[in-house]
Amino acid sequence: MPTHVLILGAGFGGLELAARLSESGDPSLRVTLVEQSDAFVFGFAKFDVLFGRRTFDQVKCPYRDVSLAGVQFRQERVTSVEPRTRRVVTDRAAYRPDVLVVALGATYEPAATPGFAEDGFEFYSLPGADRLRRRLASFAGGEIIVAILRVPFKCPPAPYESALLLHEYLVERGLRDASSIEVITPMDSPIPVSPAASAAIVAGLAEHGIRYTPRHRVREIDPVAHVAHLKSETRRYDLFIGIPAHRVPTVVEESGLTAGGTDGWIAVDRRTLATPYPNVYAIGDCADAPSPAPACLPRPRREPSPTTSSRPSTAQGRLPRTTAEARATSSSGAAASAGWTPTSSPARHRPRRSSDRRSSSPPRKPSSPRAASADGSPPRVTSCRIIASELRDLGRGGLT
Numbered sequence: 001m002p003t004h005v006l007i008l009g010a011g012f013g014g015l016e017l018a019a020r021l022s023e024s025g026d027p028s029l030r031v032t033l034v035e036q037s038d039a040f041v042f043g044f045a046k047f048d049v050l051f052g053r054r055t056f057d058q059v060k061c062p063y064r065d066v067s068l069a070g071v072q073f074r075q076e077r078v079t080s081v082e083p084r085t086r087r088v089v090t091d092r093a094a095y096r097p098d099v100l101v102v103a104l105g106a107t108y109e110p111a112a113t114p115g116f117a118e119d120g121f122e123f124y125s126l127p128g129a130d131r132l133r134r135r136l137a138s139f140a141g142g143e144i145i146v147a148i149l150r151v152p153f154k155c156p157p158a159p160y161e162s163a164l165l166l167h168e169y170l171v172e173r174g175l176r177d178a179s180s181i182e183v184i185t186p187m188d189s190p191i192p193v194s195p196a197a198s199a200a201i202v203a204g205l206a207e208h209g210i211r212y213t214p215r216h217r218v219r220e221i222d223p224v225a226h227v228a229h230l231k232s233e234t235r236r237y238d239l240f241i242g243i244p245a246h247r248v249p250t251v252v253e254e255s256g257l258t259a260g261g262t263d264g265w266i267a268v269d270r271r272t273l274a275t276p277y278p279n280v281y282a283i284g285d286c287a288d289a290p291s292p293a294p295a296c297l298p299r300p301r302r303e304p305s306p307t308t309s310s311r312p313s314t315a316q317g318r319l320p321r322t323t324a325e326a327r328a329t330s331s332s333g334a335a336a337s338a339g340w341t342p343t344s345s346p347a348r349h350r351p352r353r354s355s356d357r358r359s360s361s362p363p364r365k366p367s368s369p370r371a372a373s374a375d376g377s378p379p380r381v382t383s384c385r386i387i388a389s390e391l392r393d394l395g396r397g398g399l400t
């Protein structure tokens, strides 16, 4: 009987793991990938939607175009996870795999900041980016606040990138002189693990006349008076853009997997990404793990040194190696017109033949849950851990 690996979530983490298992060519594995959406979307593609460069449909990479030998894709919504028994129920089926990998990412909690749901805008979700795009179209100048509402959050550079892009947008529309932009963050610096990148960001903001207010948190906003309340200060605004509070999806919370994790994230062995439950793993943003944390979800505690902020998965040449590479792939138009190409290696997209398997490294059977990763190392997620090195480009104008 093949070992059945069930991966929940086909974002960066789930998709990368599924691709690695597929590429292992191991006939003793049967992989099922469950995902509620019909398409993958790169996080940074939300900027394209926000600034009207591409439409919703153009940034979607449909899963139907992804072919991974040995991986069955099921478009289903996970409704319950029972980690003790590894029983998973979706809106269409029930599973009891040998190995369960939870890669359900992070979701947002706008209501955590009073007034934000009523009068705030965000661009971290596709609908949010589209809504903000429409609001910007009618913006006639005024005071803009970009506020990080809670830590941790995905992609630390994104708020600063948004402020710089807003600057550019307002300049193009002849509204910059009639506007102010301020970034408010509870953090000490933009990228705590990279002082150099942080310094470059802070300098870039200053250079573009964007006010930067660290160590301050917007606690609530008054949707009627259009005033943001900080601890002992207030700010009037015409447009409030928040990076909403993040949390695990409800189905993860209800599973009990977050018990023992920091601040509501899934507790994992930081080396193997194993949860306390046998043969149950958590990867990516939902996991309370160190390697994605420096860039994806900056955590207030237990931050590793910059040297641990590697990008092991990307180093394998699977998904784009850098954000710039991914952006180039993604925005080349090829993804939209000829189907998604999430890797620099075309080999992934052609049907696998048995000869392909022979030519690759010898198949291995997972001897333990740790071997859920094809190369025997702990499963790892490709995501914005690349940021620290990516930001080296910042000083050279990489963000614009």
Ligand SMILES: Cc1cc2nc3c(=O)[nH]c(=O)nc-3n(C[C@H](O)[C@H](O)[C@H](O)COP(=O)(O)OP(=O)(O)OC[C@H]3O[C@@H](n4cnc5c(N)ncnc54)[C@H](O)[C@@H]3O)c2cc1C
Residues within 6 Å of the ligand: 008, 009, 010, 011, 012, 013, 014, 034, 035, 036, 037, 042, 043, 044, 045, 046, 047, 076, 077, 078, 079, 103, 104, 105, 106, 123, 124, 125, 154, 155, 158, 249, 251, 283, 284, 285, 286, 296, 323, 381, 382, 383, 384, 385, 386
């Ligand atoms: C604006 C923005 C810009 C970003 N820019 C970058 C960047 O430049 N570079 C970079 O590396 N990273 C960037 N990121 C961060 C990156 O997108 C995330 O860190 C990464 O997607 C996390 O991967 P993941 O697999 O943990 O979660 P996700 O990619 O979020 O995947 C989770 C998946 O689980 C699915 N799911 C959730 N609940 C259910 C359910 N109940 N049933 C079934 N499926 C479910 C979701 O639909 C989703 O597909 C950016 C993020 C944002 C918001």
